[in-house]
Every structure is written in C-alpha cells, then in structure tokens.
Amino acid sequence: GRIGDITFEQEVELVAGEERTVRFCPESYPQLKMENPKLWWPNGYGEQHLYDVEVSFTSDGKTSDVKKVKSGVREMSYTVENNILDIFVNGRRLIGNGGNWGYPEIYNNYRGREYDIAVGYHADMNFTMIRNWVGMTGDEEFYEACDRHGVMIWQDFWLANPVDGPNPYDEAMFIANAEDFVRRMRSHASIGLYCGRNEGFPPATIDAALRQIVKAEHPGLHYISSSADEVVTGHGPYRALPPKEYFTLENGKDKFHSERGMPNVMNYESLARTLKAEDLWPQSNKWGQHDYTMEGAQGGSSFNAIIEKGFGTPKNAKE
Secondary structure (H helix, E strand, C coil), X not given: CEECCEECCCCCCCCCCCCCCCCCCCCCCHHHCCCCCCEECCCCCCCECCEEEEEEEEECCEEEEXXXXXXXXXXXXXXXXXXXXXXXXXXXXXXXXEEEECCHHHHXXXXXXXXXXXXXXXXXXXXXXXXXXXXXXXXHHHHHHHHHHCCEEEEECCCCCCCCCCCCCCHHHHHHHHHHHHHHHCCCCCEEEEEEECCCCCCHHHHHHHHHHHHHHCCCCCEEEECCCCCCECCCXXXXXXXXXXXXXXXXXXXXXXXXXXXXXXXXXHHHHHCCXXXXXXXXXXXXXXXXXXXXXXXXXXXHHHHHXXXXXXXXXXX
C-alpha cells in the first residue's frame, strides 16, 4: 500500500473463498503517523490537498487486484451548545452555505465531467456545502468532485419525510445498505455530516443502527437524526420572500438551516419544450406539475405577486 510517499505492506494467507478484514493501524505501522501532513480544507479556507492512495494485493509475484483513490487529511469536530450544532474543520468553524441536491434522474447523464462543472459552479459562488438530499446522488464522481473543489457534503440517508414515506419494509436490508455505503464513501474528505431522515426521524431501530454505523465505520464524523429538528432547523419556507426576510426568519437565524426554496420560472425556450402550447397560458396545474404550484407550501402566487409589483401583470408566458 501507499499514501503519498509512505508505503506499508503485510503478508496475508487466505483459503479459497475466505473473506477477511486486513487492518493497517498506526500502532503497528508507525509510518502511518504522518508528521506535518498537507491538510485538506473546505472552499475558501485553504487548499484542497489530496494524497494519492493505492492498495494492491500481490500473489505469486503477480498483482491480482489494485485500488486507487485520492484522499485528504483533515480533522472534523463538532459541538452542541444551547441545542445548536457547530461543525469545525481542522479546528476552524465551518460556515455552511450551499444548496440541496436531489432528484438525480435529472442528472442521469452526469459523470466526471458534468459533476466537476456543476460542483465547480457551487464553489465559484463561494458555497462550502452541498446537502445530498435524501441521499439521492450516489455516483462516485460526485464525491470526487466535492473533494477537489472543497465543497463539504451533508450526507442524508434514504428516508423521505414521514409524510412522503413510507418507512422501509425491510429494515435489515436498509441497515446493511447503510453500512456498505458508509464504508464505500468514508475515504472522501468532503463528507462532513451524516443525517438520518429528511424533515423527520427514522424508525427507532434504524436510527440507532445508523448512529452506531457512523460511529464504528467513520470515526470522528457526526450523525444527526433529522435534517430539520433538534440541533439543526429547516421546514422551508418555500415561497418567495423579500431578500432581507430570509435572514430574519426565526427558524433559520442561529442554526444550520437545511431547506429553503421558492418557485422558479424556466426561460421561455425551455418552458415551451416542457408544456404543450395550449398549457403555456394561463398558468394552471400543468405549471404546478413542474414545481410552480399556485397555492400551498410551494406558493407560486407569492412569486407572481413580487413579479407584478416590480414589472406589472404579465399577459402571456413569454412576458
């Protein structure tokens, strides 16, 4: 094995079909106690240094398997005071600004190039965190891009809010998948927080299992049960507001605030490709099916009111 210029090896005997975990601990391999390592920092805090890591298995002089990754060295720590979570990276408090990512069917064609561009835009806006909403994005290339650009990941597990439900039918399968996932992604420096459920709490057995999995398989990382309760907050709002109100709302002043949003209008060319000509105007539930719902939480009418106040009442979709 190799991390940067550090090498390590160990002899292992396996019988046919045997599986075994082979550990390289600093107590037995003192070269793994890195002195003055180059640190990985979030966007805007410092460089995103990544070490080349390679692990291979050689049998009878022939390499039978090899794994290469890039991994950063950084220390995560957390405090909870007055029921408020704070996150620290290398001892410095992380100001978590960024967006929620979900619905990856939109991104089915995303791979390395596309993730690099999209996460790069996130970093260009001075953002420091992406929330992997309900854990929907699982591509390795997404995590690699976040490592390179210094954008930390708030990693949800795969539980929509209880209203959207349902709870998993097979809890054992869910827990096994969660353990496998944490083991697969834990080498990424960009992972900063694990969260059990979107806007609610996981079933008790799953919640306990997720907390234990993070503790055992990704030591030093923190787990919270809900994305919007207890030590963090959320629950919107999802309507358009004057900009200053987003900074004065009671549910987002002091804590990490996981969700906020508003309806958005596509440009006219995209809108015309999305809706039939007869559905373009007046606005109807066909707009609502594309996230421009007039009433309820996603209040398109509030956005319309701001448009009308600033520009007058539109007469057609193009306006």
